[in-house]
Amino acid sequence: MKCWIYLMNPFVFACITPHGSEILEALSDDASLMARTRRSMNSLGHAMHQSAPQVIVVLTPHGTRAEGQFAIANPERLRGTVEHHDHAVVMERLVDRDLARDIAQTALADEVPTALLNYATSEGPLSCMPLDWGAIIPLAFMPEVPVVVINPPRAFEFTPHLRFGASLARAAAQCGKRVGLIASCDWSHTHAETGPYGFHEAAVKLDTQVVACIESGNFEALAAFEPRLIEDAKPDGLWQTLVLAGAIPPHVRRVEVLSYEVPTYFGMICAAVHAPKPDVQP
Structure with missing residues (x-):
């Protein structure tokens, strides 16, 4: 079995972001509700702008899934809508298909189950797939x-996520472009009885541990969480963060947690994972 470990950080900027709809003021009836997270997202956005990426890789829990595989969207375009409080935000983005294919080829060469996804036609105006809220919000x-x-697949075996992250880093390093990386993650979804999943005391327990792991830069510790705790707390961020862990190794991982809050029924963390200085070449 091949298992590649990339020793540097090939990303110009990386971050962990939430994706609650009301982070966007256009989708909120109460601008104070997620104001702290919104300020943090503005800071992360500013840092990404300053890093001048030519392409951004987004790890999302809500896109089109391929069970047991890392699903990489490979149409010409992605387009989607997020609706909340009778308001809507529409977004369309071109896909960097060269990088998408390179990531898939590298992961498959590393024996990580990976699928390239498209829709309708191989190219042209009909080659378009949904852009989900996990990507649109950040x-x-x-x-x-x-x-x-x-x-990423939502399995409780996390080794493939670390391995895929290493494959992703190698493909990013070799593509010749400035690549940004977003791990789109909300955390426990059982903080409130009024939420769609009800209340469970596991929510506070898991989120407390997650904040500690992210603050310390020890993302790999998330792989040790018990399946029962995960099932009770219902986070959707573990899988993307573990890909990020595989993509940016601990010795070059400089983490800055900007905020954590639970304004509704789910936890939200904003964190920057800084790249090396621009004169350091991967």
Whole structure:
């Protein structure tokens, strides 16, 4: 079995972001509700703008899934709508298909189950797939550049996520472009009885541990969470963060947590994962 470990950080900027709809003021009836997270997202967006990426890779839990595989969207375009409080935000982005294919080829060569996804036609105006809210919300704060959107499988065996992250880093390093990386993650979804999943005391327990792991830069510790705790707390961020862990190794991982809050029924963390200085070449 091949398992590649990339030793540097090939991303000009990386971050962990939430994707609650009301982070966008256009979708909120109460601008104070997620104000702290919105300020943090503006800071992350500013940092991404300053890093001048030519393409942004988004790891989302809500896109089109391929069970047991890392699903990489590979149409010409992605287009989607997020609706909330009778308001809507529409977004369309071009796909960097060269990088999408390179990531898939590298992961498959590393024996990580991976699928390239398209719809309708191989190219042209009908080659378009849905852009989900897990990507739209963070991308609304970021530069308008082509994207690669990836949906990791939600299994409790996390080794493939670390391995896929290493494959992703190698493909990014070799593509010759300035690549940004977003791990789109909400955390426990059982903080409130009024939420769609009800209340469970596991929510506070899991989120407390997640914040500690992210603050310390020890993303790999998330792989040790018990399946029962995960099932009770219902986070959707573990899988993307573990891909990020594989993509940016601990010795070059400089993490800055901007905020954590639970304004409704789910937890939200904003964190920057800084790249090396620009004169350091991967």
